[in-house]
Amino acid sequence: MEEEPAPLVARGLTKSYRVGHLRQTLRPALVDLDLEVRPGEILGYVGPNGSGKTTTLKLLTGLLRPDRGEARVFGVPVGDRASRRRLGYLPEHPYLYDYLTPAEYLDYAGRLFGLPSADRRRRVEDLLALVGLERSAHTPMRRFSKGMVQRAGLAQALVNSPDLLLLDEPMSGLDPLGRRLVRNLILEQRRAGRTVLFSTHILSDAETLCDRVAVLRGGRLVSVGALGEILRPGVAHLEVLTSGIRPDALSVEGVVRGEAVGERTRLEVEERALGRVVGAVEAGGGRVLAVQPVRQSLEDYFFEEMGGRGDGGNPWGEG
Amino acid sequence: MTLARALVLVVLIAPLVPWSQAGIDQRVGSFRPQEEALYLWSGEQVRRLFPGFENLAADVYWLRTVQYFGGERLFARQKRFELLRPLVEITTSLDPRLEIAYRYGAVFLSEPSPSGAGRPREGIAILRTGAQRNPASWRLRQELGFFHFLYLGDARGAAAVLTQAAEIPGAAFWLRTLAADLLKQGGDPQASRRMWREMYEQAEEGVLKENARLQLQILDAEDRADALGKAVVRFEEGHGRRPARLSELVVSGTWRGPVVDPAGFVFHYDETTGHVSVPRESPLWRPARRRNE
Amino acid sequence: MGRGLSRLVAVAANTFRETVRERVLYNLVVFAVLMTLSGLLLGQLSIRQDEKILIDIGLAAMDVFGTLIAIFIGVGLVSKEIERRSLYPLLAKPLSREEFFLGKFVGLVFTLFVNVTAMTLGLYAVLLATGRGIEFRLLSAVYPIFLGLVVVVAFAMLFSTVTSSVLASVCTVGVVVAGRFSDVIRNMREVLPGAPGWLIDALYAVVPNFQNFDFKDRVAYGDAMPPDVLGWVTLYATAYCAIVLLLGLASFRGRDFQ
Numbered sequence: 022m023e024e025e026p027a028p029l030v031a032r033g034l035t036k037s038y039r040v041g042h043l044r045q046t047l048r049p050a051l052v053d054l055d056l057e058v059r060p061g062e063i064l065g066y067v068g069p070n071g072s073g074k075t076t077t078l079k080l081l082t083g084l085l086r087p088d089r090g091e092a093r094v095f096g097v098p099v100g101d102r103a104s105r106r107r108l109g110y111l112p113e114h115p116y117l118y119d120y121l122t123p124a125e126y127l128d129y130a131g132r133l134f135g136l137p138s139a140d141r142r143r144r145v146e147d148l149l150a151l152v153g154l155e156r157s158a159h160t161p162m163r164r165f166s167k168g169m170v171q172r173a174g175l176a177q178a179l180v181n182s183p184d185l186l187l188l189d190e191p192m193s194g195l196d197p198l199g200r201r202l203v204r205n206l207i208l209e210q211r212r213a214g215r216t217v218l219f220s221t222h223i224l225s226d227a228e229t230l231c232d233r234v235a236v237l238r239g240g241r242l243v244s245v246g247a248l249g250e251i252l253r254p255g256v257a258h259l260e261v262l263t264s265g266i267r268p269d270a271l272s273v274e275g276v277v278r279g280e281a282v283g284e285r286t287r288l289e290v291e292e293r294a295l296g297r298v299v300g301a302v303e304a305g306g307g308r309v310l311a312v313q314p315v316r317q318s319l320e321d322y323f324f325e326e327m328g329g330r331g332d333g334g335n336p337w338g339e340g
Numbered sequence: 341m342t343l344a345r346a347l348v349l350v351v352l353i354a355p356l357v358p359w360s361q362a363g364i365d366q367r368v369g370s371f372r373p374q375e376e377a378l379y380l381w382s383g384e385q386v387r388r389l390f391p392g393f394e395n396l397a398a399d400v401y402w403l404r405t406v407q408y409f410g411g412e413r414l415f416a417r418q419k420r421f422e423l424l425r426p427l428v429e430i431t432t433s434l435d436p437r438l439e440i441a442y443r444y445g446a447v448f449l450s451e452p453s454p455s456g457a458g459r460p461r462e463g464i465a466i467l468r469t470g471a472q473r474n475p476a477s478w479r480l481r482q483e484l485g486f487f488h489f490l491y492l493g494d495a496r497g498a499a500a501v502l503t504q505a506a507e508i509p510g511a512a513f514w515l516r517t518l519a520a521d522l523l524k525q526g527g528d529p530q531a532s533r534r535m536w537r538e539m540y541e542q543a544e545e546g547v548l549k550e551n552a553r554l555q556l557q558i559l560d561a562e563d564r565a566d567a568l569g570k571a572v573v574r575f576e577e578g579h580g581r582r583p584a585r586l587s588e589l590v591v592s593g594t595w596r597g598p599v600v601d602p603a604g605f606v607f608h609y610d611e612t613t614g615h616v617s618v619p620r621e622s623p624l625w626r627p628a629r630r631r632n633e
Numbered sequence: 634m635g636r637g638l639s640r641l642v643a644v645a646a647n648t649f650r651e652t653v654r655e656r657v658l659y660n661l662v663v664f665a666v667l668m669t670l671s672g673l674l675l676g677q678l679s680i681r682q683d684e685k686i687l688i689d690i691g692l693a694a695m696d697v698f699g700t701l702i703a704i705f706i707g708v709g710l711v712s713k714e715i716e717r718r719s720l721y722p723l724l725a726k727p728l729s730r731e732e733f734f735l736g737k738f739v740g741l742v743f744t745l746f747v748n749v750t751a752m753t754l755g756l757y758a759v760l761l762a763t764g765r766g767i768e769f770r771l772l773s774a775v776y777p778i779f780l781g782l783v784v785v786v787a788f789a790m791l792f793s794t795v796t797s798s799v800l801a802s803v804c805t806v807g808v809v810v811a812g813r814f815s816d817v818i819r820n821m822r823e824v825l826p827g828a829p830g831w832l833i834d835a836l837y838a839v840v841p842n843f844q845n846f847d848f849k850d851r852v853a854y855g856d857a858m859p860p861d862v863l864g865w866v867t868l869y870a871t872a873y874c875a876i877v878l879l880l881g882l883a884s885f886r887g888r889d890f891q
Binding site for chain 3 (some may be wrong): 083104112
Binding site (some may be wrong): 342343345347349350353354356357358360361363364368400403404470531 | 771817838842845851859861862865866867868872873875876879880882884886887
């Protein structure tokens with residue numbers, strides 16, 4: 022029994038850009054990427070701007086040619102046209118032909134996959150319904166809002182029911198409703214057994230959606246793994262919600278920070294000082310409403326990692 | 341389609357391009373008239389169309405004019421001269437100081453058919469316009485004078501113009517004496533030769549110089565024909581009859597030298613009249629011109 | 634192979650649709666107005682002059698409008714897609730770059746075909762309406778005009794794979810202008826006897842000779858057409874196009890889309 026090859030395997034993938042007109046220098050955009058995406062998982066690809074996320078996705082779809090290294094999609098080398106059969110790609114800020122309606126564009130995309138016309142028609146209807154554009158199916162996309170274009174872009178990425186979905190900043194430009202739609206869509210893909218790789222700089226999305234996260238900085242893969250592996254285990258601090266007390270009124274050891282939230286006060290408290298703080302609050306005439314443990318977030322990790330690694334403290338690690 | 345494969349295919353296909361071009365040229369001829377431009381526009385209209393670019397436009401029209409008459413086909417037989425005057429007029433109205441255009445037009449308008457349009461009055465008119473627009477050009481005026489003599493046989497008119505030309509600074513000193521000669525004797529046989537010789541020497545390499553050289557050869561041919569005619573008369577006096585063919589003159593010693601014209605064509609000899617002339621096939625043939633008296 | 638062809642056709646069909654939606658064919662309206670006005674205003678001249686002028690205007694407009702379309706739309710076919718990045722989602726599908734490039738070419742050529750055909754019909758209509766007959770010999774001037782336009786498209790697309798849309802337009806215009814003065818290049822010998830012959834020959838061979846496609850005067854004057862000359866012209870156009878397209882393909886294939 023033949024084992025299905027992994028949806029994506031990259032080894033030593035490297036790409037540099039030539040910059041400048043007269044004296045050209047090479048700016049490395051991606052350096053030695055080794056990455057494997059497991060079937061059926063959602064992998065978040067995170068990193069600051071310029072860290073190589075978009076470059077990676079373009080290399081995987083054949084828009085760029087690597088200087089070194091290789092990548093395979095379901096075992097097929099990325100340069101081959103066949104590798105794109107099972108792929109769906111949504112570029113960042115997608116530009117779809119604005120003189121076409123979404124129905125026409127999706128039909129065109131279907132033709133490029135060789136879908137017969139009856140199947141195409143059905144598929145187009147299904148996709149438009151999936152992304153919530155049924156009512157604008159026959160409106161030229163030049164009249165679409167940014168969010169609508171983004172959704173149409175998602176639809177075209179799904180035309181061939183791809184087994185591997187590559188999304189570059191899929192949430193950008195979307196209102197909360199749109200973001201929810203995309204989130205559900207991604208989860209739906211996983212439920213259907215498909216694999217998703219999406220890049221984002223919105224860390225909370227990565228946290229809530231991804232099975233694993235790959236962190237890039239300066240073109241290099243810094244770490245990859247489940248959030249539980251990357252982030253520090255254990256409780257970072259406690260969040261204590263109080264009322265009836267002003268943030269500055271408490272002078273007790275163990276309170277890291279306090280801020281007013283409407284009429285209430287939220288205190289960031291070290292775990293070991295909880296008892297003391299509660300006592301101080303009640304002694305001051307206030308009430309403790311809630312206590313919540315907070316673990317290291319991806320954002321915290323990010324700022325720690327990106328901030329303190331000898332790059333001069335620049336979180337958008339230029340390099 | 342890698343670059344390498346593309347280049348291989350390009351190299352394989354490339355020869356088809358000049359090959360098919362040759363095929364096309366063979367069938368349509370290398371020189372194509374640009375008539376559609378001309379019947380709508382006069383010199384003034386063209387001038388209005390290209391404000392600020394008159395010189396450039398003049399150059400383009402000049403190149404077209406030259407192309408119209410071609411290089412090797414310069415003295416070929418079938419040409420359409422209707423466009424020559426308009427082309428020259430447009431060119432010179434765009435750039436009135438383009439002397440060579442006046443001279444070129446004048447030569448080909450004046451030359452008798454088939455190598456020219458056979459309209460010497462028009463040719464002279466063009467030169468006159470040129471001379472008027474360029475009063476400091478002694479050359480234009482000199483050629484205007486020459487052409488009066490060479491093509492119209494008008495010695496008096498020629499003399500008048502040449503006298504004017506002689507006044508212009510830079511003019512050759514002998515123009516005055518030539519004018520005097522023309523007035524006195526109505527020009528000697530050497531006058532034509534002298535004029536073409538001048539134009540030959542003064543011309544730059546190219547069509548006009550070639551033309552002047554050809555004119556000199558024509559004169560040589562005519563002179564030799566005349567000399568042969570005289571030899572025929574001598575033969576007749578000596579032998580009591582006319583020679584049957586020109587070679588007899590050589591055989592009998594009456595004539596030493598070739599019986600061909602400078603272009604290598606055997607002279608035409610009419611036994612009944614004893615007249616020797618340049619053969620029609622020769623490029624040096626010209627219809628009988630008025631010989632100036 | 635069959636699927637590759639159907640993808641190419643899909644691209645071509647979409648390209649045609651694009652030109653229609655971008656109102657390129659509206660130039661036909663201008664053409665129609667021009668022809669109608671000419672037909673009406675030229676009543677004073679003799680019949681034969683009239684007809685000749687009408688034909689001249691019609692053919693010249695076909696040539697000029699067609700060339701403008703070929704240059705500016707042709708350049709946009711690739712440059713605009715690259716600049717706007719609209720080709721990213723498409724090339725990420727199993728569509729090869731060759732299919733994309735050639736599909737666009739075919740699409741624009743088809744648009745020009747439609748354009749030229751419509752203009753020809755319009756010209757015939759005006760000739761009929763003003764009391765003259767239909768002459769099929771007109772087609773022997775129209776066909777080479779069309780071939781010339783195809784060559785221009787090929788150049789426009791080649792340049793647009795290499796550089797920005799503005800520069801590509803300028804270069805294509807340059808090639809077209811130089812090509813129309815091909816005879817001047819060839820005759821350089823007469824006019825500049827000092828210039829090196831090999832250089833002039835090389836220049837003449839490389840610059841596409843657009844006068845090969847110009848039979849307007851011949852047809853308008855009713856001159857006889859040498860019988861197989863259109864065959865030679867077709868061969869010339871085909872060979873030239875093939876060369877230019879091959880270079881364009883190689884260039885497009887090698888491009889990184891940063």
